[in-house]
Each structure stands twice: as C-alpha cells, then as structure tokens.
Amino acid sequence: MRQNAARRAALLDAAIEVLAREGSRGLTFRAVDAEAGVPTGTASNYFGDRDDLLTQAGGRVYERLRPDAAGITAAMEGPRDRDRVIELMRDLVARVTEFRSGYLALVELRLEATRRPRLREVLTGVIGADLQGNVEFHLGTGLPGDATTVVLLYLALNWLILERLTLPEVIPGERVDELVAEAVRRIVPG
Amino acid sequence: MRQNAARRAALLDAAIEVLAREGSRGLTFRAVDAEAGVPTGTASNYFGDRDDLLTQAGGRVYERLRPDAAGITAAMEGPRDRDRVIELMRDLVARVTEFRSGYLALVELRLEATRRPRLREVLTGVIGADLQGNVEFHLGTGLPGDATTVVLLYLALNWLILERLTLPEVIPGERVDELVAEAVRRIVPG
DNA sequence: TCATAAGCACTACACTTGAAGTGGTGCGAA
DNA sequence: TTCGCACCACTTCAAGTGTAGTGCTTATGA
Numbered sequence: 001m002r003q004n005a006a007r008r009a010a011l012l013d014a015a016i017e018v019l020a021r022e023g024s025r026g027l028t029f030r031a032v033d034a035e036a037g038v039p040t041g042t043a044s045n046y047f048g049d050r051d052d053l054l055t056q057a058g059g060r061v062y063e064r065l066r067p068d069a070a071g072i073t074a075a076m077e078g079p080r081d082r083d084r085v086i087e088l089m090r091d092l093v094a095r096v097t098e099f100r101s102g103y104l105a106l107v108e109l110r111l112e113a114t115r116r117p118r119l120r121e122v123l124t125g126v127i128g129a130d131l132q133g134n135v136e137f138h139l140g141t142g143l144p145g146d147a148t149t150v151v152l153l154y155l156a157l158n159w160l161i162l163e164r165l166t167l168p169e170v171i172p173g174e175r176v177d178e179l180v181a182e183a184v185r186r187i188v189p190g
Numbered sequence: 191m192r193q194n195a196a197r198r199a200a201l202l203d204a205a206i207e208v209l210a211r212e213g214s215r216g217l218t219f220r221a222v223d224a225e226a227g228v229p230t231g232t233a234s235n236y237f238g239d240r241d242d243l244l245t246q247a248g249g250r251v252y253e254r255l256r257p258d259a260a261g262i263t264a265a266m267e268g269p270r271d272r273d274r275v276i277e278l279m280r281d282l283v284a285r286v287t288e289f290r291s292g293y294l295a296l297v298e299l300r301l302e303a304t305r306r307p308r309l310r311e312v313l314t315g316v317i318g319a320d321l322q323g324n325v326e327f328h329l330g331t332g333l334p335g336d337a338t339t340v341v342l343l344y345l346a347l348n349w350l351i352l353e354r355l356t357l358p359e360v361i362p363g364e365r366v367d368e369l370v371a372e373a374v375r376r377i378v379p380g
Numbered sequence: 381t382c383a384t385a386a387g388c389a390c391t392a393c394a395c396t397t398g399a400a401g402t403g404g405t406g407c408g409a410a
Numbered sequence: 411t412t413c414g415c416a417c418c419a420c421t422t423c424a425a426g427t428g429t430a431g432t433g434c435t436t437a438t439g440a
Contacts, residue, residue, distance in 0.1 A: 167313055167318075
C-alpha cells in the first residue's frame with residue numbers, strides 16, 4: 001500500500017470523474033489509472049479493493065461539494081430576510097449545478113450504497129452531518145424559518161438539480177430561478 | 191427478432207429488477223436472461239442492442255409506476271381541501287416507495303440518460319408528460335394550488351423518496367408522514 | 381387427418397474485451 | 411547504500427456478445 005498523499009488525492013479526483021461519466025460499475029482500477037494519467041496498476045497499489053476506492057471517493061466527493069470558507073462568510077452577510085434566502089438558494093443551486101461531475105458522482109454513490117453497507121454508512125454520516133450543519137447554520141445566522149424549513153428546501157432543491165443535470169428539458173433553465181424563488185417564498189415563513 | 195409479446199414483457203420486467211439491483215452497467219443480456227429464468231441468448235434474440243433494451247425498459251418502468259385506474263378514481267373523491275392533498279401525497283409517497291425496484295431503476299436510467307441521447311429523449315417524454323398530467327389532474331379536480339404547487343411537491347417528494355430508498359437513516363421513517371404534511375401545508379395555499 | 385412449413389426455444393461455441401494482480405526493474409531520496 | 415515508489419510487462423481469469431444449428435410446437439392447407 002503506497003503512502004504518497006498527493007497521488008492518492010489525484011487518484012480520488014480521477015475516480016470522481018470516472019464515476020460521473022461511466023457510473024459506479026465503470027469505476028475500475030484501470031479506468032482510474034487512465035483518467036489520472038498514471039500507469040496501469042497504480043490504483044491497485046493505492047486501494048485494497050473496489051470497496052475501499054468507492055468509500056474514499058464518497059468522502060472526497062461530498063467534501064468538494066461544500067462551499068469554501070469565503071462562500072460561508074459571504075453567506076453570513078446581508079439582511080436576514082426571505083429575499084436574502086432566495087439569493088442564497090439561487091447561489092447554492094448554481095454552484096452545485098456547476099460541479100456537474102461531483103453531483104452526478106454523488107448520486108451514483110447513493111445508488112451504489114444500496115448494495116454496499118460500508119459505503120452506506122459513510123454517506124449517511126457525511127450527508128446527515130451536512131444537512132444537520134445546514135440547519136444549524138440557518139438557525140444560527142438568524143435567517144427566517146425553522147429546521148423543517150431547511151429540510152424541505154434541501155429536498156426540493158436537490159431534485160431540481162438532479163432534474164436539470166439528467167433531463168434538462170423537463171424543467172427548462174429559464175424556469176429555475178423563478179422556481180427557486182417560489183419554493184423559498186412558500187417554504188420559508190414570511 | 192422474436193415476436194412473442196408475453197416473453198418480451200417478462201424480459202423487460204426482469205430488466206427492471208436487474209437495473210435496480212445491479213445498476214445500469216449491470217444490465218447485460220446475460221443478466222436479463224438469468225433474472226427471467228430463460229436460456230442464455232434469449233434477450234439477444236429479442237433486443238437489437240443494449241440501447242434498445244434500455245430504452246424499452248425505460249418506457250415500461252415508468253408505466254408501472256403510475257397509479258392504476260382504481261387509484262385514480264379514488265383520488266378524485268373526497269373533499270377538495272388541503273388536508274385531502276396531504277392524504278393523497280402520503281399515499282403517493284407510500285405507493286412509490288413500495289415499488290422500490292421500479293423507482294431505483296428509474297434513477298439508474300436517469301443517470302444512464304446522461305450518456306445515451308435516445309434514452310434521454312424517451313425519459314424526457316414520459317416524465318415530462320407525467321408531470322404535465324399531474325398538473326392537469328390537480329387543477330382539473332379542483333384541488334387547491336396552481337401549477338407551481340404541483341411542481342414543487344413533485345420536487346420535494348421525489349427527493350424524499352430517493353433519500354428513504356438510498357440512505358434511510360438520514361431521514362427516519364417516523365418523520366416521513368409529518369414531513370409530507372408540512373410540505374403540503376407550506377407549498378399548497380390554504 | 382396428415383404432411384409440410386414456419387417460428388421459436390434452447391444449446392453450444394467461437395471470439396472479443398476488459399480487468400485483476402503481481403513480479404521485477406530502475407530511479408531517487410533519505 | 412538502502413528503502414520505497416513509479417513504472418512496465420505478463421499471466422490469468424471472468425463476462426459478455428452474437429450466431430449457427432437443432433429439435434419441438436403449432437398453424438395451414440390439401
């Protein structure tokens with residue numbers, strides 16, 4: 001088992017791309033090697049088995065989906081009203097939609113988690129923690145709404161993004177901003 | 191190309207099970223043969239290629255997810271108020287969650303549609319038509335709310351179901367009914 | 381009623397692809 | 411000088427595809 005941390009990270013990033021492009025079944029050591037541009041057999045040397053690779057990729061892909069520090073401090077500024085929530089949610093949807101491969105990889109991993117208990121544990125942990133973190137952030141910054149508000153926004157916006165990334169013609173791009181605004185208006189108490 | 195319609199349908203149903211259990215990459219002629227309990231090579235004789243199989247499975251899986259005639263007429267009865275919508279949505283979520291393999295197969299197909307234009311067209315057609323149909327049904331039966339109401343419920347409830355089917359511990363089963371009710375209360379005008 | 385033909389189920393096989401894992405070599409850094 | 415890693419090569423294994431071929435079943439017409 002090799003120890004080079006930078007190379008391991010590069011392999012995991014390559015794994016995310018492969019996941020999004022080829023699906024979880026397409027995530028093979030060979031494919032990761034090719035995507036990362038390293039010689040055949042390298043991924044074999046860094047991960048014990050596919051389960052290992054999948055689990056570590058699961059941790060990393062979700063980590064990369066989270067906003068950076070600058071984004072977080074920016075989110076804490078401005079007024080604490082519903083219009084501000086609309087802004088924040090639009091930014092969120094735009095940002096996540098932008099990271100197409102990461103989001104698709106995450107959905108692939110969700111489906112794969114159906115068959116892999118270890119992966120399910122890992123994903124349950126990171127996603128549950130993130131949702132919980134969103135709730136605390138929302139309440140902590142004094143934005144309007146309660147815990148249920150945050151959960152309902154999480155549900156609606158996630159599927160909206162999935163819809164846009166998989167079957168974009170079902171909900172045209174021009175409707176997205178208005179749909180997000182309307183979701184917030186109805187879900188967040190005035 | 192064989193013509194036996196019953197056998198073709200059985201093969202498509204087998205394909206749905208395989209999709210849910212093994213993912214889209216696992217959907218091979220061999221696997222369908224095995225799942226359907228027919229000799230090796232049978233699926234080869236019924237579908238020209240994988241694209242064919244995937245596309246036809248896409249049509250069938252969605253068809254089977256729709257409520258039957260009895261369910262539709264039942265939905266048209268009762269009062270036309272918000273509490274009635276809560277009931278209907280709870281039934282919907284329960285019914286779709288029940289058909290686990292069908293729902294998971296559909297998500298697999300969404301991801302596969304990312305890579306297959308023909309499949310994307312088919313899914314865009316059936317899913318767009320279903321969403322449109324839901325809007326018309328809702329408005330036509332005089333239930334409270336507008337088109338946006340239906341779309342927002344569609345978004346939130348779909349991800350709720352996905353969450354429950356893939357990572358059930360993130361949102362515990364006991365919270366589902368209350369979450370659905372709260373979603374309806376906020377999204378559907380009183 | 382029987383002969384004939386057509387379609388299908390089923391089997392077997394040849395071919396291709398893709399992946400896994402591992403042993404060995406050379407290089408670079410401690 | 412030695413240890414660890416990058417890199418390459420090779421063997422082995424597993425799956426899947428497409429199709430040729432055989433025999434059964436059934437429909438059709440004299």
